[in-house]
Amino acid sequence: MRKKEVIGILAGGGPAPGINGVISAVTIEANNRGLKVIGILDGFKWLIKKDWTKIEYLTIDKTSRIHNTGGSIIGISRDNPLESKETLKNVIQTINKLGIKYLITIGGDGTLFLSKKLEEAAKGKFKIAHIPKTIDNNVALPGHISTFGFETARHIGTKEVQNLMEDARTTSRWFFVVTMGRKTGHLALGIGRAASATLTIIPEEFVNKKVALQKVVKILEGSIIKRISEDKEHGVAIISEGVADILDEISLSHLQGLEKDEFGRVRLSELDLGQLLKKETNKSLKEKGIDIRIVDKRIGYELRSAPPIPFDIKYTRDLGYSAVKFLLNGGTRAMITIQKGKMVPIEFNKLIDKRTNRTKIRYVDINTESYEVARKYMIRLEIEDLENDKKLRKINKVTNISAKEFREYFADI
Numbered sequence: 001m002r003k004k005e006v007i008g009i010l011a012g013g014g015p016a017p018g019i020n021g022v023i024s025a026v027t028i029e030a031n032n033r034g035l036k037v038i039g040i041l042d043g044f045k046w047l048i049k050k051d052w053t054k055i056e057y058l059t060i061d062k063t064s065r066i067h068n069t070g071g072s073i074i075g076i077s078r079d080n081p082l083e084s085k086e087t088l089k090n091v092i093q094t095i096n097k098l099g100i101k102y103l104i105t106i107g108g109d110g111t112l113f114l115s116k117k118l119e120e121a122a123k124g125k126f127k128i129a130h131i132p133k134t135i136d137n138n139v140a141l142p143g144h145i146s147t148f149g150f151e152t153a154r155h156i157g158t159k160e161v162q163n164l165m166e167d168a169r170t171t172s173r174w175f176f177v178v179t180m181g182r183k184t185g186h187l188a189l190g191i192g193r194a195a196s197a198t199l200t201i202i203p204e205e206f207v208n209k210k211v212a213l214q215k216v217v218k219i220l221e222g223s224i225i226k227r228i229s230e231d232k233e234h235g236v237a238i239i240s241e242g243v244a245d246i247l248d249e250i251s252l253s254h255l256q257g258l259e260k261d262e263f264g265r266v267r268l269s270e271l272d273l274g275q276l277l278k279k280e281t282n283k284s285l286k287e288k289g290i291d292i293r294i295v296d297k298r299i300g301y302e303l304r305s306a307p308p309i310p311f312d313i314k315y316t317r318d319l320g321y322s323a324v325k326f327l328l329n330g331g332t333r334a335m336i337t338i339q340k341g342k343m344v345p346i347e348f349n350k351l352i353d354k355r356t357n358r359t360k361i362r363y364v365d366i367n368t369e370s371y372e373v374a375r376k377y378m379i380r381l382e383i384e385d386l387e388n389d390k391k392l393r394k395i396n397k398v399t400n401i402s403a404k405e406f407r408e409y410f411a412d413i
Contacts, residue, residue: 004034004035004036005034005035005036005101005102006035006036006037006038006098006099006100006101006102007026007030007035007036007037007038007100007101007102007103007104007324007327008037008038008039008040008095008098008100008102008103008104009022009023009026009027009037009038009039009040009058009074009103009104009105009106010039010040010043010044010047010074010103010104010105010106011043011072011074011075011076011105011106011107011111011133012043012044012076012077012078012079012105012106012107012110012111012114013043013076013078013107013108013110013111013133013134014076014078014108014134014135014304015070015071015072015076015304015305016108016133016134016135016147016148016149016150016152016153016304017070017135017148017149017152017153017303017304017305017306017307017308017309017312018133018148018149018152018308018312018313018315018316019071019072019076019106019133019149019316020063020066020067020069020070020071020072020073021066021067021068021148021308021312021313021315021316021317021320022104022106022131022133022148022316022319022320022323023039023058023063023066023072023073023074023320024063024064024065024066024067024317024320025067025316025317025318025319025320025321025324026104026320026321026323026324027058027059027060027062027063028060028063028064029320029321029324029325030324031059031060032060033324033328035102035324035328036057037057037058037059038055038056038057038058038098038100039055039056039057039058039073039074040054040055040074041054041055041056041074041075042054042074042075042076042077042079043075043076043077043078043079043111044077044079044080044081044091044114045077045079046094047081047090047091047094047095048079048081048083048087048090048091049090050090050093050094051094052094052097052098055098056073056074067308067313067316067317068307068308068313069307070305070306070307070308071305072305078110080114081114081117081118082114082117088117088118088121089121091118092118092121092122092125095122095125095126096125096126100126101126101127102126102127102128102129102324102327102328103118103126103127103128103129104128104129104130104131104320104323104324104327105128105129105130105131106130106131106133107130107131107132107133107134108132108133108134108136108138108139108147109134109138109139109140109358109359109360109361110359111130112130112132112139112335112348112351112359113352113358113359115128115130115348116333116348116349116351116352119332119333119348127327127330127331127332127333128332128333129323129326129327129331129332129334129335129336129345130334130335130336130348131148131319131320131323131335131336132147132148132335132336132337133147133148133149134147134149134150135147135149135150135152135153135180135187135300135303135304136150136180136181136182136184136186136187137150137184137186137187137190137362138181138182138183138184138186138361138362138363139335139359139361139362140351140359140360140361140362141337141362142337142339142344142346143339145337145338145339148308148312148315148316148319149304149308149312150186150187150190151309151311151312151315152303152306152307152308152309152311152312153187153303153304153306154187154190154191154194155194155309156302156303156306157179157187157190157191157195157299157303158190158191158194158195160299160302161177161191161192161195161197161236161238161299162195164177164236164297165195165196165197165236168234168235168236169234171234171293172233172234172293173233173234173292173293173294173295174224174234174235174236174237174292174293174294174295175235175236175237175294175295175296175297176220176237176239176274176277176278176281176294176295176296176297177197177236177237177238177239177274177296177297177298177299178239178240178241178273178274178296178297178298178299179191179238179239179240179241179298179299179300180241180299180300180301180303180304181202181240181241181242182241182242182245183203183242183245183361183363184202184203184204184240184242184361184362184363184364185200185202185203185204185205185240185242185363185364186362186364187240188200188201188202188238188239188240189202189238189240189364189371189374191238191299192238192374192378193373193374193377195236195238196377197235197236197237197238197378198223198227198235198236198237198378198379199219199220199223199235199237199238199378199379199380200237200238200239200240200374200378201216201219201220201237201238201239201240201243202240202242202243202364203240203242203243203245203246204363204364204365204366205366206246209246210246210247210248211243211246211247211248212247212248212250212251213247213248213251213252213276213280214251214280215412215413216239216243216247216277217277217280217281217284218284218409218410218412218413219380219381219413220237220277220281221281221284221285221288221381222380222381222410222413223235223237223378223379223380223381224281224285224290224292225285225288225290225381225395225398225399226379226380226381226385226395227379228290228292228398229394229395229397229398233292235379239273239274239277241273241300243273244271244273247271255276272296274296274297274298275296277296278294278295278296281294282294288399288400288401289399289400289401290398290399315338318338318343319336319338322336322338322343323336325343326343326345331345333347333348333349334346334347334348335348335351380413381395381410381413382413383413386406386407386410386411389403392406392407
């Protein structure tokens with residue numbers, strides 16, 4: 001009797017809604033084609049340690065109804081097989097010991113890069129296909145195709161923000177909501193637009209890629225003051241966590257209690273952005289005679305392992321099926337995408353930025369009508385408000401500073 005070929009599947013990075021949908025689709029299609037499916041537990045964690053026992057044999061019976069559940073039945077981790085030549089060698093040897101001929105990786109830009117390096121080091125011992133997932137939506141897929149998990153995260157995040165908006169209105173307060181997204185603003189903008197939040201701030205809007213803390217504070221202040229001038233003392237500001245990554249350290253030098261590295265530089269990744277912006281905005285508003293309550297909140301972890309919405313259920317089934325088809329038809333070293341209903345593999349090499357030798361990152365394109373619409377529907381203090389004397393008098397009336405001082409203070413927003 002001919003020995004069955006084996007296909008392995010693992011998930012790396014952070015969770016995203018729909019992982020189980022991919023696992024289910026891969027298992028069903030592979031089993032139907034006569035293959036054995038091995039779920040590799042906890043990403044690369046145990047492969048690095050040459051532990052080939054941390055696996056689960058997947059069958060149709062085990063996976064046929066998991067596509068509508070959150071989390072990952074095979075776990076996930078951020079363990080990096082590129083830590084050393086030995087760890088990479090361990091991964092390849094363990095995959096070979098398991099008899100895996102085809103490997104499907106699920107992950108974001110980091111796991112994509114690892115998959116490329118693993119395929120190169122394996123030198124044809126097994127074939128690899130990657131399926132893009134992340135709630136950050138920052139993998140360089142063509143056009144406006146989303147990574148799986150993003151739409152579910154946006155959907156659930158929108159509902160949470162809508163609840164906060166009602167709480168803000170009821171209690172006459174503001175919420176500063178910081179969302180996940182790493183260096184990009186896709187999730188923040190997606191939630192902000194869908195929920196009709198008062199305003200959304202993303203890193204891409206700052207052209208020079210470095211921004212003073214006070215400028216971000218001014219944007220928030222301006223929105224609050226403009227709302228008060230319209231007899232509304234409530235609102236919700238969505239802020240992408242990526243804003244912390246581009247803050248100018250000099251603008252933070254006066255602050256106490258911030259974590260610093262061995263060279264005395266502020267660890268931007270460790271900033272509590274919501275807390276910081278709340279404190280500085282409150283302080284600056286009080287200097288202008290405005291006392292308003294602000295609550296900071298972070299949204300992200302509660303989105304990552306949520307049950308997928310129908311969009312991601314269908315999407316992940318297409319991706320999982322297509323990955324199996326691609327590999328069994330002789331394909332390898334490519335990321336699987338679905339474009340206009342068809343499978344379109346993109347070679348790993350085309351996804352690498354030649355300048356950085358890392359995976360390309362997709363940022364929000366602010367030079368689009370889509371972003372233009374988003375900005376038009378925000379309540380933000382704009383330069384035209386400062387240039388129109390009638391508007392300026394109305395807005396400035398709620399502060400204790402003169403129109404001239406007001407115009408000068410907000411001139412660089």
